[in-house]
Amino acid sequence: MEEKKEPIICVPGQRLCLSDKFNVPGPGTYEQHGYIYSKLAGVVNLIKTEQTCTVEVQGMREQSIVPAPGDIVTAMVMLVNQRFCKCAIKCIGDVVLTRPYRGILRREDVRATEKDKIEMYKSFRPGDIILARVLPLTEVHTYQLTTAENELGVVIAHSEEGVSMVPVSWTEMQCPKTFNKEFRKVAKVVPEHVINEQ
Known part of the structure; x- marks a missing residue:
């Protein structure tokens, strides 16, 4: 035995x-x-x-569960300045966290191309919900994020009217109420049924 x-x-x-x-x-x-x-x-x-x-x-x-390098996370943008934006990581994949983790998205990690032309205020605003990938850890207690892929970036944003905006291009979202356009680094969201069929 x-x-x-x-x-x-x-x-x-x-x-x-x-x-x-x-x-x-x-x-x-x-x-x-x-x-x-x-x-x-x-x-x-x-x-x-x-x-x-x-x-x-x-x-x-x-x-x-904690974010690991390579994970796709859902985060809320808390603060934006010229060099980076601070985020609160709310979900890892499909798992909703009971407490948020701190994330930082640097200017050079926003897009894969034309990194020198990136303006943080034209990519993100406080309150935006973004999809981002976790980079290998460099600082303790803060996770470095990147949106330098087509599927990553802003997925939910609200206009000044408080209305959920609709993506109209890779770089703009529009308020369906006022039709005002605002700049964002828009995520190309792939519907789940498309992923499952591949």
Whole structure:
């Protein structure tokens, strides 16, 4: 009879093992610099096949999830200046967080092209809801974000009238009430049914 092994408990950001041809990251983990790290506070599960061992972390509570490099997050723009905008990260993928994380989006990470021509006030305004990708960590407690992909940028914005604006181009949104246009770095939102059909 096999003796029962104690479960391995881990915390968010904890390095679990090397990431190689045998050990592969599964749900609740991410790979960075050749190692597998935990995204959650939870129990480590190893799912072994002949060729691989998938390292998974089963969360004790869903809310111990933290943003990891490469994650797509939903954030609210809190403050905008010429060099960057400060954001509050509200969701990671489909998971709504119980508390927001601080994010910063620098001018050079707004678009992939014409970086020197970017004006932060023409890309974002406080209160905008944006989709952004998490960059590798450089500062503790602040996540660096980028919107330098077509699918990333402003998804919800309100006009001065308080009405939800409609995207009219990559760089503009329009108020359906007053027809005033405002500059934004607009996200190209791909409907879910299109993603599922691919």
